[in-house]
Amino acid sequence: MSTKKRHRVTLMQVAEHAGVSRATASLVARKSPKISKDTREKVLASMSELGYVYDRVAANLRSQTSTTIGIIITDVANTFYSELLLGVHEELERHGYTVFLGTTFDSVDNQERLISTMLEHRVGGIILCPVSSTSTETVNRIKTLDIPLVLAVRELPNLDFDYVGLDYTQGAQMGVEYLIKKGHKRIAFLGGRPQSSTWHQRIKGFYQAHEIAGLTVDPSLIIDSPPTREGGTEGVKNIIQHPNPPTAIFCFSDLIAFGAIIGLRKAGITPGEEMDIVGFDNVPETEISYPPLTTISSFSKQTGMQAAKLLHERIKDNQKETQKIILKPEIVIRD
């Protein structure tokens, strides 16, 4: 948990070696234009001779600044989140931040612990993909400390934070409308947890599409399950065993859809022929899956990039009005 270190070369030693003061050496390290060419070169020479490494931690402490930010996601192994992470990472590294990573696996305790650790490490801001049942206190703790916070993917109701997400309702509606247009009348909704805002938004779209088409939803075809591939495989069993099974499944996520495909195959049902499936997220794997998965693109990398941009802006000015960016979904049809 902690490491003893050999003494580093300090600015003090550099200054002594170059025959200048600490302050001057510090100004050189910070590329101040106030330093004459001569002294600058002298100091730089001493730095490289002694193998000096700038101590950003000490510098940040003194100057009350931070060059780090924290990103908290649900699961790195889920490509939706790793794409999002990629977007955040690219955008923030360009601005010189170093990124602390944390993964919650959808556990409140983990999330709480990660936030604490990051605050203790003086992050300059946090991008949070909150777990389903995040409490108001959790995020307010960050707000009280005046640490910029941007929410992504899941919105927390009635809280005034920057947010980047997708119009999940519209996405779900598009997916279900596509299935209805193909002639399906009994459609299941598989996966996700009813506690989460993203689930509610999708369910809403699911109902809306039915309503517009003049169909009624059979509530017994709404099956919730953990938002993992295993969750999909397990959950689809309820659909297979249903006394009056549906002809198509709209899945909470691609991950669920992949799980469902595996589950259907195990039961001897050919996905895509005997049972139509639509996913959500358009993760990279959809390109190589079989049957090719029709899905709703949720632009995870874009989400990450936008969140990073919002965070960057908020770090520059913590007083500005909060922004909510809602990306528009697109349907990706693969037949």
Added chain:
Amino acid sequence: MSTKKRHRVTLMQVAEHAGVSRATASLVARKSPKISKDTREKVLASMSELGYVYDRVAANLRSQTSTTIGIIITDVANTFYSELLLGVHEELERHGYTVFLGTTFDSVDNQERLISTMLEHRVGGIILCPVSSTSTETVNRIKTLDIPLVLAVRELPNLDFDYVGLDYTQGAQMGVEYLIKKGHKRIAFLGGRPQSSTWHQRIKGFYQAHEIAGLTVDPSLIIDSPPTREGGTEGVKNIIQHPNPPTAIFCFSDLIAFGAIIGLRKAGITPGEEMDIVGFDNVPETEISYPPLTTISSFSKQTGMQAAKLLHERIKDNQKETQKIILKPEIVIRD
């Protein structure tokens, strides 16, 4: 790039509020048993009343310790690496480290920059998946500073560092032997960069399998390409256009294999029937790909966990002898 922060509540203020000295408050923060129950409770009460947040950065500076480690990988969006990251992350968080993430995209410059940043942030250790053409100076810089370093996936020749990887030679040999056993006599090797040690090791296994079976390798069937899906799609064109095409392809990685599958389909060739394919890594997507991909499991998550363990041990004792852990590959046959 840097953030002004409001003043935090400090231990000084907590001490004043509780009517004790800074030192006592500090001992309470560190859960020292030398503090009497009465004072401890008094101080803890003041802490929560004032909303105190421990400043690990200041603490680490004074005590010359670190509670962070850096992990540098090639690409988060590549599931091989995100699984590895997951392993590292789980293991090190258990020991109380916070993780700095960096991705190189296989660029020496990025790698150099990332290492610098991490050293500047006083990481307690680094796990590095080095880019193909990593120079000796790069890693020696870390060694000179006495910062524990563990290499993963790619080994750097003649350098004495802890290392976790796979027996890539044996893995490639297993894959090619499987194809030969199925009756293939002309087999292509697709993807990867000849600069990297992992490429050499796989090529060696590729040749060995041929030799054992009494077959000769046609060097014109060895096609290199960037280790990405796009690289696979591009590279496979050379195979399709070959005057005397092979009947099977052994791919550098699953990613390459997926790219090759897409490329073959585009050219109207049915992968799995007209052209046999074997991948390498056993990334999660292989389960849902079509045709089901036979592949060599390279246990990326295990690799990450082992690397994290080695790093943890080395942080505890930087003098101990270096260890090289070579995991054994397994073939995963999906027909």
Added chain:
DNA sequence: AACATTTGTTAGATCGATCTAACAAGGAGG
């Protein structure tokens, strides 16, 4: 020539914690 301004440099205090060594207070042992 006298004064104001700019330019480059610096000593000393400071960020928020820990470390060192010293110090009271209380009890045990002679």
Added chain:
DNA sequence: CCTCCTTGTTAGATCGATCTAACAAATGTT
């Protein structure tokens, strides 16, 4: 009663940087 030990607490120095304000030296202005 005095000494020795233990237990709990603390003042002052310190980690490696930056900040403030002050200061010579060089330059510009009248």
